[in-house]
Amino acid sequence: MxxxxxxxxxxxxxxxxxxxxxxxxxxxxxxxxxxxxxxxxxxxxxxxxxxxxxxxxxxxxxxxxxxxxxVCPGLALEFPLGPIQEKLHRGRGQIRCSKAPGAGDEIHCLGQLTPGALAEAASRFGALVLARGDCESCRIGGPTIPERVQWAVQEAKRYFPGLEVHIQNQPLRGAEVGRREFFGALLGGAKRSAAELVPNLPLPPLEPYEDKRGELPAELRLRRLAAYRAQAVRWPRIAVAEGCTLCPVCSNVCPTKAVERERAPGGEEYVLKLNVSACTGCGACLESCPPQVISLVEAGREEVLGAPIELFRGRPPWYDL
The missing domain is CATH 3.30.70 (Alpha-Beta Plaits)
Known part of the structure; x- marks a missing residue:
């Protein structure tokens, strides 16, 4: 090319x-x-x-x-959240869609606001103000946008329960921005545009199936940051009951590698561990578990911000086979 x-x-x-x-x-x-x-x-x-x-x-x-x-439960579909987060910060929690009149920063469509982006901005600036245009006639997102944004708001409350959002169908006034912030934003925007327009150098071919599940998506990093600033959270996580055979199915289907199975050192036991902050509550392991011993529960702030927790430990029934 x-x-x-x-x-x-x-x-x-x-x-x-x-x-x-x-x-x-x-x-x-x-x-x-x-x-x-x-x-x-x-x-x-x-x-x-x-x-x-x-x-x-x-x-x-x-x-x-x-x-x-x-809505993607495994976060397999993503837009770059850095620019969206920056605009929410620059507007101090106020933002409008590209079809809404008014001042302040805009994004292409309010449908691009993920639960993590909303939770993180609210954890920093308090109540958010989102201005939308005429969704009924809009060819970008269409009439379902207000309903879907409300859904994202409810999801965001898992990670920052104090979230408050005002969605208005009127011009956005915009937050006051000083001269330093204004010129800083212009310079930053110019740098990003130049970097995105410069073509990438040819890279060596990748393996046909490169497993990127170990890389924590930006959405989860934003959710975790919001949880850090919250007093309490309702982060989704899984629990494993008796009857687990310690097979690898749950770790294989997990889209973010939140579930790991490892052999305990110096013994015949295996251990299932969960990195709570990487769990999206997608339910893939719950549906796929052969003995059906996995359930979806909620984690507290300490589990989200702490080290991986132990879900189950034991000697697999297939160990001697």
Whole structure:
């Protein structure tokens, strides 16, 4: 691909990008029992195809509304959350969609606001103000946007229960910004645009299936940061009851590698451990567990911010086979 093609591709991604897809975090690719079609169901334009047991996005139909990124249980679909977080910070918790009039920062569509982005901004600035345009006639996200944003707000309250959000269908006044913040924002925006427009150098080919589950997604980092500032949280996590055979199914289907199975040192026991802050509550392990001994519960702040917890320990019944 030549320099011109790279520049054109980068420009198109800046103006109307599609979400980045990380296959190893998709429940379909992880062969979770029951699979998942949430991204396809929520997409207002039929831009997502799941027929090949992977999420294929039609770049022509996709409008970058972001609804699929908010509902994806394994966080396999993502937009860069850094720029969104920066705009929420610059507006001190106030932001508007690209079709809403008023002042202050804007994002393409309020559907791009994930639970983590909302929780983190609220943990820092208090009540959030989101201004929307006429969703009924909007070709980006459509009439379901207010309902989906309310859903994201309720999810965000798991990570920051004190979250308060005001959604208005009127011009956004915008937060007051000083000269230093204004010029800093201009310089930062110019640097980011230049970096995104410069074509990447050719990279060596990757393995056909690179497992990126060990890399904590930005969404989970934002949720954890909000939980750190909260007094109490209701973070989803799993529990394992008696009857566990210590098979590897739960760790295999986990989209974020929150569940790990390891052999206890110096013995015949195996241990299941859970990194609570990496658990999305997707339910893949719950549905796929052969003896059906996994349940979904809630974790407190100490478990979220602490070390991995032990879910189950024992000598597998298949050990001597």
């Amino acid at each position: 030549g320099l011109l093609d790279n520049l054109v591709g980068a420009f198109l991604k800046l103006t109307d990008p599609t979400p980045e897809y990380t296959g190893p975090r998709c429940l379909l690719e992880r062969n979770s029992v029951g699979g998942c079609d949430k991204c396809q169901q929520v997409c207002p334009h039929g831009a997502i195809n799941l027929e090949s047991f992977t999420a294929e996005i039609d770049e022509v139909k996709c409008t970058s509304c972001g609804l699929c990124t908010a």
